[in-house]
Amino acid sequence: GAVVSQHPSRVICKSGTSVKIECRSLDFQATTMFWYRQFPKQSLMLMATSNEGSKATYEQGVEKDKFLINHASLTLSTLTVTSAHPEDSSFYICSARDSGGYSYEQYFGPGTRLTVT
């Protein structure tokens, strides 16, 4: 149980285009999902907290107009990187918190590797 999927696993896009990444909780409901970014040889950095039915909460320094987050259902959150640039190339990882589980027990997706050319 407690499986989180991400799609796509890899994406290459041209500079200036937008890319959407999906995060799904497959066997549980997640009122809260989190989006992280990880650069090579660095730790995960939380970008935003996504709550079902409400606006996402972004961490300091993360541009909300560039990284659009939508959490329209209890099993799906999406991250759209708008007008992507090469510096947005990174490993994007989502996680979901089981609504009925422990507060800080999160289940992570396999990640999406974004390359912007």
Add this chain to the structure above:
Amino acid sequence: DAKTTQPPSMDCAEGRAANLPCNHSTISGNEYVYWYRQIHSQGPQYIIHGLKNNETNEMASLIITEDRKSSTLILPHATLRDTAVYYCIVPRARAGGTSYGKLTFGQGTILTVHP
């Protein structure tokens, strides 16, 4: 989150126990210790968490000192597949709000299991 200190790297022989330490001297009475790991190029994986009693599950054991200022994650019989970065996290206890459930990942400990 409460500050945690972990060694940057550790080695372990396959089949032996891997003991990963974590210091969290500023932990508050109602804050839990969580452990996650990240295998290369994958999303992190929850391992275990505890408050003050020792905990064990199918993956690992967690030993928390009586004063709760440090803990040790034990992988009883390490395999090559356990090679990963291990993160010890002590989330600040929050009653709710938009930051509820947030995790802050530090640099963790790179555990390398050798044949």
